[in-house]
Amino acid sequence: ETGVTQTPRHLVMGMTNKKSLKCEQHLGHNAMYWYKQSAKKPLELMFVYSLEERVENNSVPSRFSPECPNSSHLFLHLHTLQPEDSALYLCASSQDLAGSYEQYFGPGTRLTVT
Amino acid sequence: AQKVTQAQTEISVVEKEDVTLDCVYETRDTTYYLFWYKQPPSGELVFLIRRNSFDEQNEISGRYSWNFQKSTSSFNFTITASQVVDSAVYFCALSGPRSNSNSGYALNFGKGTSLLVTP
Numbered sequence: 001e002t003g004v005t006q007t008p009r010h011l012v013m014g015m016t017n018k019k020s021l022k023c024e025q026h027l028g029h030n031a032m033y034w035y036k037q038s039a040k041k042p043l044e045l046m047f048v049y050s051l052e053e054r055v056e057n058n059s060v061p062s063r064f065s066p067e068c069p070n071s072s073h074l075f076l077h078l079h080t081l082q083p084e085d086s087a088l089y090l091c092a093s094s095q096d097l098a099g100s101y102e103q104y105f106g107p108g109t110r111l112t113v114t
Numbered sequence: 115a116q117k118v119t120q121a122q123t124e125i126s127v128v129e130k131e132d133v134t135l136d137c138v139y140e141t142r143d144t145t146y147y148l149f150w151y152k153q154p155p156s157g158e159l160v161f162l163i164r165r166n167s168f169d170e171q172n173e174i175s176g177r178y179s180w181n182f183q184k185s186t187s188s189f190n191f192t193i194t195a196s197q198v199v200d201s202a203v204y205f206c207a208l209s210g211p212r213s214n215s216n217s218g219y220a221l222n223f224g225k226g227t228s229l230l231v232t233p
Contacts, residue, residue, distance in 0.1 A: 040225075041225070042223050042224065042225050042226075043205070043223040045220070045221070088157055090157075090159065092159075097219060098219060099146070099147050099209035099210060099211065099219030099220075099221070100147055100164070100166065100209075102149060102161045102164050103161070103221060104161060105151075105158055105159035105160075105161075106158060107156060107157050107158040108157040108158065110157070
């Protein structure tokens with residue numbers, strides 16, 4: 001595997017379900033990110049991790065819970081979601097947090113909450 | 115505050131036409147970075163180019179070229195002789211230091227321009 005991978009690619013869940021999104025980067029990067037992409041909206045940064053430590057949480061509801069067990073893996077745990085949480089969730093990584101480094105994105109998980 | 119404006123929501127061209135995607139940014143920082151990403155229908159954002167605020171040289175990469183003008187706060191992207199495979203959503207993004215966060219830099223995306231190239 002190369003680059004940034006995400007699983008699953010598609011997920012349909014009910015409002016009472018609990019599920020997790022997984023992201024893995026094979027680039028040796030130190031920073032990882034979760035973004036939400038909804039229709040007609042700009043990409044929204046949700047969480048930022050640097051060397052497994054969360055450095056930013058952009059007022060994301062607690063029904064989204066990130067986990068970064070090591071610098072290569074990032075999870076987003078989901079529980080009691082709302083229909084408006086349906087979106088494309090993108091994971092990204094970069095060499096570190098410096099703004100000069102580009103972010104590399106995974107293919108995303110298309111989430112539908114019913 | 116930082117802001118990126120991509121005024122063109124959708125553009126449709128016929129194959130082999132040239133097309134320019136506009137990007138205008140706002141920032142008070144003297145050090146910042148500008149990026150372009152391509153998002154094909156598969157969903158993955160693909161990094162295309164990075165420019166820092168001190169380098170106003172234009173860049174050409176094959177059929178792609180970028181025009182960075184600090185005087186007008188613009189970082190426009192031109193595709194020459196467009197092809198069907200260029201159909202995608204293109205995002206311009208601005209990265210600059212954040213004073214109220216431990217994350218150092220924030221990457222602010224525009225809303226994207228959807229480009230459709232038809233045969």
